[in-house]
Amino acid sequence: MNQNNHSYKSSHPVLQVSSVSKSYGKRKALDEITMQINASEFVALLGPNGAGKTTLFQLLTGLFVADNGSIIIQDFDIRHHAVRALAGIGIVFQQATLDLDLTIGANLRLHTNLHGINKKESQNRIHKELERLDLIARINDTVRSLSGGNKRKVELARALLHQPGLLLMDEASIGLDPASRQSLVNYVRELCSDRNVAVLWATHLVDEVEHADKVVVLNHGKLLADTTPEQLINQTDTAGIHEAFLKLTNNKQENREISA
Amino acid sequence: MKLGHAIMALQAICGREINKFVRQRGRLFSALVRPALWLFVFAVGFQNVLGISIMEPYDTYIVYQVYIVPGLLGIILLFNGMQSSLAMVYDREMGLMRLLLTSPLPRWYLLLMKLIAGTVLSVIQAYAFLILCAIFQIELPWSGWFYALPALILGAMMLGAIGLALSVYIKQLENFAGTMNFVIFPMFFVSSALYPLWKLEDAGADILHLLAMYNPFTHVVQLIRFAFYGQFNSTSFGVVTFCLIVFFSLAVWGYDPQRGMTLRKGKPG
Numbered sequence: 063m064n065q066n067n068h069s070y071k072s073s074h075p076v077l078q079v080s081s082v083s084k085s086y087g088k089r090k091a092l093d094e095i096t097m098q099i100n101a102s103e104f105v106a107l108l109g110p111n112g113a114g115k116t117t118l119f120q121l122l123t124g125l126f127v128a129d130n131g132s133i134i135i136q137d138f139d140i141r142h143h144a145v146r147a148l149a150g151i152g153i154v155f156q157q158a159t160l161d162l163d164l165t166i167g168a169n170l171r172l173h174t175n176l177h178g179i180n181k182k183e184s185q186n187r188i189h190k191e192l193e194r195l196d197l198i199a200r201i202n203d204t205v206r207s208l209s210g211g212n213k214r215k216v217e218l219a220r221a222l223l224h225q226p227g228l229l230l231m232d233e234a235s236i237g238l239d240p241a242s243r244q245s246l247v248n249y250v251r252e253l254c255s256d257r258n259v260a261v262l263w264a265t266h267l268v269d270e271v272e273h274a275d276k277v278v279v280l281n282h283g284k285l286l287a288d289t290t291p292e293q294l295i296n297q298t299d300t301a302g303i304h305e306a307f308l309k310l311t312n313n314k315q316e317n318r319e320i321s322a
Numbered sequence: 323m324k325l326g327h328a329i330m331a332l333q334a335i336c337g338r339e340i341n342k343f344v345r346q347r348g349r350l351f352s353a354l355v356r357p358a359l360w361l362f363v364f365a366v367g368f369q370n371v372l373g374i375s376i377m378e379p380y381d382t383y384i385v386y387q388v389y390i391v392p393g394l395l396g397i398i399l400l401f402n403g404m405q406s407s408l409a410m411v412y413d414r415e416m417g418l419m420r421l422l423l424t425s426p427l428p429r430w431y432l433l434l435m436k437l438i439a440g441t442v443l444s445v446i447q448a449y450a451f452l453i454l455c456a457i458f459q460i461e462l463p464w465s466g467w468f469y470a471l472p473a474l475i476l477g478a479m480m481l482g483a484i485g486l487a488l489s490v491y492i493k494q495l496e497n498f499a500g501t502m503n504f505v506i507f508p509m510f511f512v513s514s515a516l517y518p519l520w521k522l523e524d525a526g527a528d529i530l531h532l533l534a535m536y537n538p539f540t541h542v543v544q545l546i547r548f549a550f551y552g553q554f555n556s557t558s559f560g561v562v563t564f565c566l567i568v569f570f571s572l573a574v575w576g577y578d579p580q581r582g583m584t585l586r587k588g589k590p591g
């Protein structure tokens with residue numbers, strides 16, 4: 063469980079979120095969120111349903127614009143340089159975005175075309191990603207014929223094709239059986255060290271965050287903690303991460319901020 | 323945005339739309355059934371009621387069936403334009419639109435690609451209908467097949483742009499019956515598609531006449547009608563081009579995330 067060697071690398075930030083807020087009408091979905099992710103860090107965004115995780119992802123990907131605050135992705139402000147910021151992030155949405163009637167290959171080629179990757183390079187990369195994920199034999203199968211776990215893997219492959227420095231995964235493990243869930247987490251965890259990709263992994267499942275470099279806890283749009291899993295346990299004076307999370311989210315009235 | 327990137331993306335989006343169209347076999351069929359019913363049932367029945375005298379761009383008396391072909395081409399473009407924009411709403415919910423909107427391409431270009439892809443499908447359907455007309459020996463000049471192409475493209479783009487703009491602003495569009503009642507039918511009936519506008523004037527229906535004259539759909543139909551006989555209707559060209567620019571700008575404005583309109587109708591999460 064101890065992954066401290068990964069934490070707090072003094073490397074360059076790939077994502078800087080500063081005082082970001084977002085309301086839907088009167089409901090405040092995000093309230094003054096500030097956080098940072100450094101290169102090749104695995105950061106877990108932990109929060110119960112309705113905490114604001116997806117809203118944060120929609121701001122990070124430029125689908126919505128924050129009411130205030132700034133979001134800088136690899137030196138590009140999403141508000142003013144959306145195209146360049148988007149070129150540097152890979153996204154796996156909470157809701158699947160694959161065309162079920164197209165083959166795996168066709169889905170992936172649509173993506174490389176949208177990213178302007180030439181044909182030869184595109185073929186190379188698609189093969190490599192699918193090989194790593196053990197899906198190369200199924201490249202000509204329609205996505206509809208895949209299991210839930212494999213569909214997720216295809217989405218992950220797609221998010222990596224343009225070699226982003228930051229990977230955003232919004233509840234990517236939802237609906238998967240425990241084994242597929244674990245293998246997906248491990249795979250993404252390895253990406254960080256092998257390929258120098260930073261990951262923001264949103265989840266409401268506590269067991270997925272134990273091996274994270276950092277845990278960011280979100281509840282009712284407020285950031286309750288931004289620290290290592292160990293520190294989180296220490297500072298909440300609890301026995302484990304489950305308990306720490308429960309304690310934090312139940313104490314929302316106090317709204318204590320815990321930082322490393 | 324590099325040119326090579328832009329072209330590659332455009333090809334991919336058009337390819338996907340055509341692929342989807344081919345997969346939904348029923349779609350071409352139903353796209354043709356509607357105008358075919360008008361042509362072979364309605365027009366035949368009204369043949370003797372509605373005689374068309376010599377008028378521009380015709381230099382001879384024509385049968386009613388010949389008169390309504392440009393209008394029916396128009397309705398094909400209108401229908402497909404609306405359907406493509408409905409697909410925008412649907413895609414947004416299904417997430418494919420998200421994929422587009424988070425691609426590293428400017429918003430206006432993403433919408434333009436959608437518009438062009440829809441236009442390609444519209445034009446394909448229009449020519450499929452012309453083939454049907456030829457099979458049933460509706461007397462249309464062969465040269466018109468060629469001259470009509472630019473008019474069909476421009477008309478399809480303008481009607482597609484109306485659809486795009488509507489997909490931002492009107493919730494009603496989520497149900498196709500609503501679109502039929504409040505957009506497609508009024509545009510179709512209050513236009514020069516089924517009868518020449520002077521008939522409205524003669525009948526003293528001044529308001530209808532005025533509405534029809536300012537209906538952009540009328541000008542799509544007139545542009546096609548004139549083009550079919552090798553003539554250029556500059557008024558209609560002006561109106562259609564103007565409307566294309568206005569509605570496309572409205573769509574771009576509406577899809578700007580600063581407006582917060584995107585995904586408004588999507589379910590959270």
Ligand SMILES: Nc1ncnc2c1ncn2[C@@H]1O[C@H](COP(=O)(O)OP(=O)(O)O)[C@@H](O)[C@H]1O
Nearest residue numbers: 086091110111112113114115116117118590591
């Ligand atoms: N498009 C929307 N319109 C209105 N309210 C929304 C919208 N999207 C999310 N919300 C609300 O914002 C809050 C945060 O939602 P969300 O970001 O989806 O949370 P999470 O992804 O953590 O489950 C919830 O209360 C949700 O109901």
Ligand SMILES: [Mg+2]
Nearest residue numbers: 115116156591
């Ligand atoms: Mg969510």
